[in-house]
Amino acid sequence: MQAVVFDGPFNIVVKERPKPVIIDPTDAILKVEIAGICGSELHMYRGHQETTTGHIMGHEFVGVIESVGSGVQRFKVGQKVMSIFSPMCMQCWFCQHGYTNRCVNGIPFGTKLLDGGQSEYVRVPYADSTLEFIPPEVPDEMMIIMCDIFPTGYYGAMKATLEESVIVCLGCGPVGLCAVMTAVVLGVGTVYAVDSVEDRLEAAREMGAKTLKLGTDDIPAIIKSVTDGRGADAIVESVGNKSGMRLAVDLVRPCGVISSIGFHQSDLPYTGLEAYSKNLDINMGRAAVRPVFGESLKVFADNLDKFSSFITHRIPLSEAPKGYEVFEKHQARKVILLL
Template identity: 65%
Template sequence: MQAAVYEGPFTITVKERPKPIIKDDGDAILKVQLAGLCGSDLHAYRGHQKTTTGHIMGHEFLGVIETVGPAVHKFKVGQKVMSIFSPMCMKCWFCKHGYTNRCQNGPSFGSMALDGGQAEYVRIPFADSTLETIPDNVDDDLMMLMCDIFPTGYYGTMKALTKLMQNTETAENILNFKPLQSAPQLSYTRQQLKDVTIVCLGCGPVGICGVLTAIALGAGTVYAVDSVPDRLEQARNMGAIPLTLGDDDILSIIKTATDGRGADAVVENVGNRAAMRLAFDLVRPCGVISSIGFHQSDLPFDAFEAYSKNIDLNMGRAAVRPVFGEALRILIEHQDKLSSFISHKMPLTEAAKAYDMFEKHQARKVLFTL
């Protein structure tokens, strides 16, 4: 079969690789029809991520099931499905407690531990919990966003807003001398959300999905920060206030808009030290930083700074399985805003060109056709 293989920094080669086979009873083999190029793929492509060479890239894909193992019960041969970006066993302690992002048995697709889906065929471990059906009211192109970027963008924003609302519930009970009976839950219709100022740092595909989530959930003021004009225009069209990195005095604008406090929450989607430092500087004391950027280095602030600001910090890979249904609901309700999200569809044979374009910000979102 043909596959896009990582050969080293800035080198993707489409070459012949063996067609995958069933290895475990819970596996499925998928005939890929569409595969996505994600910002996370660029970490290896740019040489920022420590990895070996020779593996097949890609963790966003959909297609038709060709073969299933004897332990696969939810799906059948010939069914069109999409895959979540990393397999989930649903049997380890982490999966059973809702932390599917830390499954002990499910490495990400497109890594040195598991070949990805930028290929004609891909093996799906734990198929019953890793695959999803495709609703009739969502076309295949948009459903590709549900493999990773939309639930990831949703997760980053949801974690920030959830924590803010929990803190607000706690404050209300303290002021009214009411003891907390249980951990409060986020209600998306709460009046307090209208008073929230949230900043989304980075408006690539994941960041734009986070911006849309913040608007959909009712956050009062949403700022979007990036250096690419096309991305900022997308954010503006979704209802955010765009700020241009390098041109606007972002810190001064946010401070002025919040009476000197800073943003209630910052969602950091970039994954580098500069973005995390800006997030720290923008967030108010007792605010929330939700970082879903794929970081490869140390933090740009120290423990004393964090202590002095009383920040809540959430970091890491999104737990897609627990939030999939709610994220899909928002995507379906706001499909019109995502109609121009995918800018390029290219054959897999042009993978090297696609990676170069995407790395240079010449494409919003690229899908490979097979």
């Protein structure tokens, strides 16, 4: 089969790879029809994430079930499904307590430990809990957004939502825009969106946020002026780098909330004393998608019109290297690969 393979920083290639087979009874094999390129993959693409080479990329995909293991009960051959970005066993202590983001058996797709779905076929472990049906009111290609970025943005905004609050969403990439829309829909008092790319800021404005541009606006001064000097009640940080987290700590008020869903790769740019002195409530890390999937899907489906221009590039799998290039250069909001 044809597959998109990571061969090193800025080196994505399409290669022939063996078609996957059922290994465990809980597996399913999908024939992939649509795959997405996610912003978190740019960390690997840019060489910022420590990893090996040779694995198949991709953790956002929609397809048709080609075969299932003997232990799969929810799904049958021929059904159209989408996949959550990381398998979940639903049997370990963490899954049983709602922390599916920390499943001890859940290895994210598109890593050196589990090949991803930017390929003609993909093996899905724990299919019963990792796959989901596609509701009739949502087009197949839009369900790519539900594989990772919308539930993650929803999770980040949900953790930061306070009544009559001022929330600042740092980063207006795909996940950041999903957080912006969630905060607006959940009725936050005022939502500010921060980025340096004008196209992204325009998208945030269309979703109902007030926008601030990095390098142009005096963001700390503006946030202080609209909060009587306190600072923002909550920050959703989706950038995943030191400057983004530093700005989050600077902008948030004492006893405020920082919800960081960015894929951080380095040490943190603030001290324990700073966090202590502000009594910060900091929630960091991978989103627990399974517990919020149903409620986030409803919000997404009810607001599909706001995502009409979200997918900007639809290209064949064979042109995946070009897709990574334009996405890395901020020339695309969302890139999907068609098979």
